[in-house]
Amino acid sequence: MSRFLIFLFFLLNPFSLLAQARTADLSSPIDERGKPELVVCSQNLENYGSLDDVHRREKQMTKTLLAEKEAALVKRFLKAKCDVIAVQELLGATQAKAKAALEHLAKVIQYRSNRVFHVYAGPTNSKISRNGYLVAADVGEVVNTLSYARVELPKISEEQKPREFVRGPYELQIQVNAKGDTGSKLVTLVNFHLKSKAFNSKDPTELEWETLRMEMAEAIRRIVLRRHEESFASGESLLVVLGDRNSNFDAASARILTGELTLQHFQGAAPCRLNKRGVPLCAPGVALPAKLFSVLIGDERLRMRPGTYQYEKTFSWLDEILVPAETIGFATERVGVEGRYLGGVYYEPEEASDHALVAVGLNW
Structure with a gap:
């Protein structure tokens, strides 16, 4: 098929691109380090929680549809071979309810894979939506969690009132068991979900x-x-910042x-x-x-894909995985x-979420 015909095919059939736009096994056959020590994933769950909490967002949800969504999510997790999954849009009127919903999802994963996952649900300033984690029990020990929910945000204008995160970023540290004789490492994850574009009339x-x-x-x-510069600069710890930015990669945020x-750069007589x-x-x-640095759009092969979220006919890279220079060599x-x-x-499966799952392998 000529290049022109291939281009025409995808132009007329944009969803066929999505069917093709997925990665194979994250391990590299040419990597002398072997398979990754840890595969870190991020997934916006698109309003996942208990049925009564989901009903607060999606009135049409039924028990059957929720079970189908869970099965679709687990298929993604298993296809990506996730060891740790940072999740956003985890619903729960209380932290305990959100954790219970995530525990149920962990049981579905265990049923499909025979692998146990521990769950963590973070505090939030939202009435119902929060961030959380699913962590495979066999990857190592979770040594610390920390919420940024009560952090006062820096102001773009001194006249405005102080603001906080809508859904507090949630930090988790894992002492990862090495699969070979390379030794364990401390991996720090920071899971974020920035403000959406909804209710723009109030902005x-x-x-x-x-x-x-x-x-x-x-x-x-x-x-x-500031918290982790010394540790990851010395090679003692790896840092991964990941989640749903709710803005495209070219936005100011x-x-x-x-x-x-x-x-x-945007304050006062600013240059931007x-x-x-x-x-x-x-x-x-x-x-x-x-x-x-992004391990997604920083890779030309992934950058050719349409994005991680589609609104009407426009795709955007809302979901992101970032690492500092000291960590990036472990993701190559x-x-x-x-x-x-x-x-x-x-x-895929599309029933899992309106956001794609993004993943990165870490190797040493």
Whole structure:
């Protein structure tokens, strides 16, 4: 088939691209380190919880439909070979109810795979939605969890009232058991879910809450770098920042999260301003060296895919996995090769969620 005919086929059949746009086994046959020590996944669950909590968001949900959704989610988890799954849109009117829902999902995973997963549900400032984790019991020991829910956000304008995260980022640290004789490592995960674009009429800036996401991104980057800079710089710990950014990779919040821009670039007589899409327009030479790097769009093979979320006819890269320079070598397809990572994007089964699952393997 000629290149033109292939292009025409995908142009006329955009969903066929989704069927093709999924990764194979995250392990690399050319990696002398062998299979990854840890596969970390991130999945927006699209309003998953107990049936009564889901009904608060989706009135049409039934017990049968919820069971089908659970089965579809587990198929994704098993296909990606997830050891740890950071989840967003975990519903629960209380932290205990959210944890109980996640425990039920863990039982479904165990039934399908004979693998036990421990669950963690974080605090939230939302009435019902929060972040959490599913952690395979055989990967190591969870040594610490920490919520950022009560962190006061930096302000883009000094006149505005202090704000907090809608759903607090949730940190989890695992002492990972090595599969070979390489020794264990401490892996720190920070799971985030920034403000969505919903209810834009309440945003005084009329930018679909992009300025709030910018403040959240600034807070996350500051916290993780200050808390963990010494440990991951020394190689004692690996850091992975992952979740649902609710903005595309070219938005101001995305670039603030990586450290290419800071909130200060948009304050006062600032060198940057926002267009209507929330994309930064900056004076030449303003951008800084990044502090965190994407293992998804940083890989040209994954960057060719349409994104992780589709709204109407537009795809966006809302879901992200970021690592600092000191960690990125542990996510490469083979030692010393940059730009090719053990990353993956999984779209199917579609019944699982309106967001793709994203994953990365860590190897040492």
